Amino acid sequence: MVAIEVPDSYGYVVLTAGVLPAVTNFLLSGKVMAARKQYDVKYPNLYAVPGYHKNADEFNRVQRGHQHMLENLSDFRFVSFIGGMMHPVTCAVSGVLYCAGSYLYMMGYSDNKLDVKTARLKKGGPILMLGLMVNLVCAAKYAVSLIK
Template identity: 60%
Template sequence: MVYEMSVPDQYGFVILACGVLPLFTNVYMSGSVMKARDSFDVKYPNLYGVPGVHKYADDFNRVQRGHQNYFEHLTHFTVISLIGGLKHPLTCAASGVLFCLGSVLYQKGYSDTSLKVETARYEKGGVVKWIGYFAALGSCVSMAGSIQQWW
């Protein structure tokens, strides 16, 4: 069976929020890592600071880890939001903004050495990332359910 669909009028918002905005989010978050490299004297090719080698290894690693976490979820987020946006474009566009904003807040919290490492990533609003992520996931599941013939 062939399933035909059209792209909704608001899909351009999905492309901007879930395809373009993450690029700018990455550039912003990368800037934080580069600044931390200079501040904490962690030179390339080290991806992370090495305890015992770098004086402020843990401080740098918190900044780097916040950025790395973004990459760990970005691919899945992009796929589910672009698919879910075919049925729920405004929801997925909003989820893209929330995911990017929440990722920046996650990194800011995780980087704050005055906070306990176990909870720091959520103390400055990092949970917003997951609201966007799960909204996109729900939209993607809804899209799958609307095109799948179950019997």
């Protein structure tokens, strides 16, 4: 049997890459459920259909904000768990940035007063990408250290 030793602070990585994204996802899912009710978008439709749903764009912006987190969550978690083996505190802080940025991204994306590009950049997009990229670099650094 092979044993893997984890750093003392690795629990923070588990919290910010395992638990916190799940809580963030629940929060974002709740916003989508509220938007479904508000804009009358029934299942099984993932998105509202323009021309059929009166407020298709408004609902789709909320749904898209949530979907963005789901699209890169597995990559974020993977690089966090790996990078945290060498840099647990850095990866934990980046995990908080990723989750906060994901929440802010959705809030910006669903802000109908802003055009989509401005909303993504103004509210959260750079923050979540910073969290993801820092952990990607940490994972790459750890991977290179394992090559003999």
